[in-house]
Amino acid sequence: MRSKIQSYSFLPTFKWSAICLVLLVSGFAHALYAQTVNLKNAVLMVSPAIPSPMKETAATVLSEEIAKRTGFGLKNAAVWPKAGVPTIALVLSTDTELFGKPAPSKRTGENPEFKKEGYRIVTETSEKGNIIWIIGADSRGILFGSGWLLRNLSMDKNILQLDEKADFATSPDYPIRGHQLGYRTTANTYDAWTTGQFDQYIRELAIFGTNAIEGIPFQEGEAPSPHFKIPSAEMRIRMSEMCQKYDMDYWVWTPATFNLKDEAKRKAEIEMHEEFYKRAPRLDHIFFPGGDPGENEPSDVMPFLKELQSRLVKYHPNAKMWISLQGFSVEQIDYFYKYIETEKPTWLQGVVSGPGSPPMAETRYRLPKQYQHREYPDITHAIRCEFPVEKYDQAFALTLGRESVNPRPYAFAKIHEKYAPFTDGFMSYSDGSHDDVNKVLWSMRAWDVKKDVHQILKEYAGFFFGKNIDNAVASGIEALEQNWKGSLAENGGVEMTYQFWKNLESTNPKLKDNWRWQMLLLRGYYDEYTRLRLINEQELEKQANEILAKADNQTITKSMDQALAIVNKADTEPIARDIRKHIEDLSDALYISIGLQTSSAKHKPRNPERGAVMDFVDYPLNNRWWLDDEFEKIKKIKEPAEQLAMLKRIATWENPGEGSYYDDISSVAKGPRVKTISDDATDVAWWDSGKSRKRLSSQLYQREPALDYVNLDPGARYIIRVAGYGEALLRVDGQRLSPKLYNKEENSFKEWIVPLSLTQDGKISVTFDGPEESDLNWRKNSKISDVWLLKE
Structure with missing residues (x-):
């Protein structure tokens, strides 16, 4: 003291x-x-004015979710209980009384509980008993008010209370708040779910403010998943029923991957749609992507959608059509806007903006006001996506890859804040349970754009893990997001995050079967294991390079053998086996609990790119595979001088000598002079199903990097060397240079002599012009992976 x-x-x-x-x-x-409101043994009273099925659904949700956590449910009552018995009362804002008792005084129609989906929470405490009023503007307001209560209750065995009195009201900032849950082979989780798991997940999304679900009903050309519990045609109808039960809009995403000029296929497609429309009990919106996939002209798409709409309204009179302009050319986009200007289609509800769409601000500006604008954000991927992780370490790009457990609450809060003002809301692109935190973040920020991110995470943690650890878990999730920022080897916070989650795991054993808990633990352990491997394997390569640098005519073969033996210690003398074993256990537990398919050998995902992080948990984080292949090439060379030259280049690849510089263009650890952060900055090209034997630096790239050099020797001659593929149109201080060496093939080099006049001030800026390659597939575009400035 x-x-x-x-x-x-x-x-x-x-x-x-x-x-x-x-x-x-x-x-x-x-x-x-902060007087607590005790609700133990509370009765539930529901206004008869609440329409079915919400009258039954809200009562069921409250009772079941409370029972799971406390051991007792809520008893329904139509008569006010005797004094001392607490009550949860559900009424509409238009109700003046509930079973003879006046409802809290009616407010003006401008208050949130009178606005669409809005609600008010009011607590009354007295000797006669505690009452919590949930006053909804409509059916959804009742559900979302119930969700607020569940998120804020303290619930444990024989404990049910609200920690503080409440009297507040709220309504959503954006009307569209939804997530795509595609029951298809492509998903890494959803295809393994039962109808019960879908129902529970949709319920939980509603508790956090989601009001729409998007299905993918037609799986053209896609084989049924080995994990399907029921056929996809049946599941899409079950999902429609679930949306009806929770009063959520049911959207479907349905492209045309065939030529719409083919009359026979067009007719068959329309008939297939109509059969689905006829069977679905609820269907609100059809979203047709113009591209990604699909390559039809808008002149064919618009009449097709108009005909689909005529079939749709036969069964769902208020349902509407949506279109995205993804992949459209400038001419196609102009055609679309001219069409809606002249035709003014009333059957079209709006435009969706997703990856490959025109800028969202431009879309809202050009779109007539009577049409809505919906965002289609990719919240499920980390690289090769709409919102790649900035400065994502190469080690994560090669192991966790594109589709891992990926809580990014602060990044997505900023992204939502940037783009939401141009929209009427969002429906996210998701391919599994791994982005669960992101779903909640998007839903709650679309409800209240000013809601504190940490508070959102606390409510998430409190509801799914218990309020006794809500703040700790919220901080732990934030720490996982920080793990992905900057150089992994230099990020000591990863060790602290690991220890933090390990301690939470040991002190909360009752959560071991909770799939959300398992996912967060998996990331904590996986990140630490990857960092330990990275530090170890990079040190092994450094030792191997020292041996190669000392090689002479008599020790060429011996040096290569010794160097290879050293880098291969990563396999022969593996580290952190206890952490590795726990990662595998968590991976298998997640497959059992939620169907997350992290291993191709065990879980049968569609392909390794779809979240199979266990396929890459031991992927080399040094260049041992590449060295093995290079040494085989060197052994076939007859001239010792040429062999030694190749060994020297390998040994000094990242350390070219005093006064010279090397940058791995897309490595946050090894590219200190690189200024650019592009969408492709961590774009692993996914060669050989993610198991490429190429040098690690060549697997990531930029197309038009920019680098700054300072403290150069004004009297020295410098050469710029570039490794990559295709073109490299180099400029130094804005001046285009002519190369003295220019190989376009993979694993080859280009070189330029820097004029002395440009280095007289001791600094230069290096940039690259983008070559015209619009006719090429993106995988064939030019790439730049390594840049050297070599002092002669």
Whole structure:
């Protein structure tokens, strides 16, 4: 106690007394206000005015979710209980009373509980018993108000209480808040779900403010998943029923991957759609992507959608059509806008903006006001996607890859804040349970754009893991996001995050079968294991390079054998086996609990790219595979001088000597002079199903990097060397240089002599012009992976 007092000894006495007084008074005031509202053994009373099925659904959701956590449910009542028995009352904002008892005084129609989907929560405490009123503007307001209560209740065995009194109201900022849940082979989780798991997940999304679900009903050309519990045709109808039950809009995403000019296929497609429309009990919106996939002209697409709409309204009179302009050329986009300007189609509800669409601000500007604009954000991928992780370490790009457990709450809060003002809401692109935190973040920020991110995570943690650890888990999720920022080897926070989650795991054993818990633990352990491997394997390669650098005519073969033996210690003397084993156990547990397919050998995902992180958990983080292949090439060379030259280039690849510089263009650890962060900055090209034997630096690239060099020797001659593929149109200080060496093939080099006049001030800027390659598939575009500035 003394040390604490001493630490404040610099404060004047009167200030210290004032601080204590303020803390005492504020604490007393908070204690008065923060009276708990005990709800143990509460009865549930539901207004008869609430329409079915919500009248039954909300009561079921409250009772079942409370029972799971406390051991007791809520009893329904139509008569007010005797004094002392707490009550949860569900009423509409238009209700004046509930079973003879006046509802809280009616407010003006401008209040949130009178706005679409809005609600008010009011607590009444007295000796006669505690009452919590959930006052909904409509059916959804009742559900979302119930969700608020569940997120804020303290629930444990024989405990059910609200920690503070409440009287507040809220309504959503954006009307469209949804997520795509595609029951298809492509998904890494959903294809393994039962109808019960889908129902529970949709319920949980609703508890966090989601009001729409998007299915993918037609799986043209795709074989049924080996994990399907029921046929996809049946599941799409079950999902429609679930949306009806929870009063959520049911959307479907349905492209045309055939030529719409083919009359026979067009007719068959329309008939297939109509059969689905006829069977679905609820269907609100059809989303047709113009491209990704699909390559039809808008002149064919618009009449096709108009005909689909005529079939749709026969069974769902208020349902509408949507289109995205993904992949459309400038001419095609102009055609679309001219069409809606002249035709003014009333059957079209709006435009969706997704990956490959025109800029969202431009779309909202060009789109007439009567049409809505919906975002289609990719919240499920980390690289090769719409919103790649900036400065994603190469080690993560090669192991966790594109589709791993990926909580990015702060990044997505900023992304939502940037684009949401141009839209009427969003429906996310998701391919599994791994992005669960992101779904909740998007739903809650679309409800309230100012809601604190940490508070969102606390509510997430409190509901799924318990309020006793909500703050700790929220901080742990934030730490996982920080793991992905910057150089992994230099990020000591990864070790702290691992220890944090390991401690949470040991102190909360009852959560071991909770799939959300398992996912977060998996990331904590996986990140630490990857960092330990990276540090170890990079050190092994450094030792191997030292041996290669000392090779002479008599020791060429011996040096290669020794170097290879050293880098291969990553396999022969593996590290952190306890962590590795736990990662595997968590991976298998996730397959059992939620169907997450992380291993091709065990779980049969569609392909390794679809979240199969266990396929890459031991993928080399040094260049041992590449060295093995290079040494085989060197052994076939007859001239020792040529062999030694190749060994020297390998040994000095990343350390070209004093006064020279090397940058791995897309490595946050090994590219200190690189200024650019492009969408392709961590774009692993996915060669050989993710198991490429190429040099690690060549697997990531940029197309038009920019680099700055300072502290150069004004009297020295410099050469720029570039490794990559295809063209490299280099400029130094804005001046285009002519190369002295220019190979376009993979694993080859280009070189330029830097004019002395450009280095006289001791610094240069290097940039690259983008070659015209619009006719090429993106995988064939030019790439730049390594850049050297070599002092002669």
